[in-house]
Amino acid sequence: MRRAIFVLSVIAFGCSASAVPAQTLKTVKSRGSLICGVSQGLTGFSNPDDKGNWTGFDVDFCRAIAAAIFNDASKVKFTPLSAKDRFEPLKTGDIDVLSRNTTWTLSRDVSYGNFAATTYYDGQGFLVRKSLKVNSALELNGASICTQTGTTTELNLADYFRANNMKYEVIAFGTADETIKAYEAGRCDAFTTDVSQLYAEKLKLTNAAEHVILPEIISKEPLSPLVRHGDDQWFDVVKWTHYAMLNAEELGVSSKTVDEAMRSNQPEIRRLLGIEGNFGEQLGLTKDWVVRILKQVGNYGEVFDRNLGASSRLGIARGLNRLWTKGGIQYAPPIR
Ligand SMILES: N[C@@H](CCC(=O)N[C@@H](CS)C(=O)NCC(=O)O)C(=O)O
Numbered sequence: 001m002r003r004a005i006f007v008l009s010v011i012a013f014g015c016s017a018s019a020v021p022a023q024t025l026k027t028v029k030s031r032g033s034l035i036c037g038v039s040q041g042l043t044g045f046s047n048p049d050d051k052g053n054w055t056g057f058d059v060d061f062c063r064a065i066a067a068a069i070f071n072d073a074s075k076v077k078f079t080p081l082s083a084k085d086r087f088e089p090l091k092t093g094d095i096d097v098l099s100r101n102t103t104w105t106l107s108r109d110v111s112y113g114n115f116a117a118t119t120y121y122d123g124q125g126f127l128v129r130k131s132l133k134v135n136s137a138l139e140l141n142g143a144s145i146c147t148q149t150g151t152t153t154e155l156n157l158a159d160y161f162r163a164n165n166m167k168y169e170v171i172a173f174g175t176a177d178e179t180i181k182a183y184e185a186g187r188c189d190a191f192t193t194d195v196s197q198l199y200a201e202k203l204k205l206t207n208a209a210e211h212v213i214l215p216e217i218i219s220k221e222p223l224s225p226l227v228r229h230g231d232d233q234w235f236d237v238v239k240w241t242h243y244a245m246l247n248a249e250e251l252g253v254s255s256k257t258v259d260e261a262m263r264s265n266q267p268e269i270r271r272l273l274g275i276e277g278n279f280g281e282q283l284g285l286t287k288d289w290v291v292r293i294l295k296q297v298g299n300y301g302e303v304f305d306r307n308l309g310a311s312s313r314l315g316i317a318r319g320l321n322r323l324w325t326k327g328g329i330q331y332a333p334p335i336r
Pocket of ligand 1: 039042102153197
């Protein structure tokens, strides 16, 4: 009998995909911090300063998860990952969530985990020197193009040139820094990546005004945080962190107005802030999970604005990332 139980448990546990526990929320709570995979340095999304303090849109997303869990947005350890090596640490359990300007694609969804929600709708573009006198990507026939390995960027580039019957030479590097430096040194005619990243990398050029982003957007790059397969509770926590921040913006509740909003008699606001219902508890969190996020990190619009938008060095327009009520496609399911 005991042997039978042993054999059964080997079948049940020994044959599972990996040794990583399925209960990530429990693991994170008992560890006392969230481990968040980010880029190796990309202004606006995830970037460390000289003291090792990380800032950015993807960083704030992890801080929001930590705020919801611990009521302390600082309880996050950031693990910088290259484009090529970003997925493995999720599988092995070395990170709890990948929040690294990562495009949601079918094969990544099948192979690496669950994409929680599109936090940023992006698309791929090209940066060229004005002196090249090129006004459209369709004039890049025969050009050499700098890009980064292990990205969707490389694949879209091949598609675009093939579809338009144009020739090109790709020069690929392991990091964003190497890629932009090679472009600046004149090793290639154009630099290609997601447009948000073109804005970020352009800031590193000695004379940014001599370069221009071409008008074509050649792909869809829905950027999303990624969690492991097989842990629905954690998937929900990460997904609803984004949706809570979006719903808060839609309802006009921000870091500045949250205290006042606690006195609101609007049912949607009362549910958002945990005054009515037990939505936080349903996720394995506390009633005030959204209040914690809003007080410590802010709503979606505030996070966008300070890292990527009008109040940032990048100055990227909200564009597709406006709320659905304002002409964009950011739309959150309701909290009820
Ligand atoms: N969204 C694309 C591109 C992501 C990507 O890694 N882009 C580079 C180009 S700027 C980057 O973020 N590099 C930062 C780094 O190397 O840490 C993808 O998911 O494949």
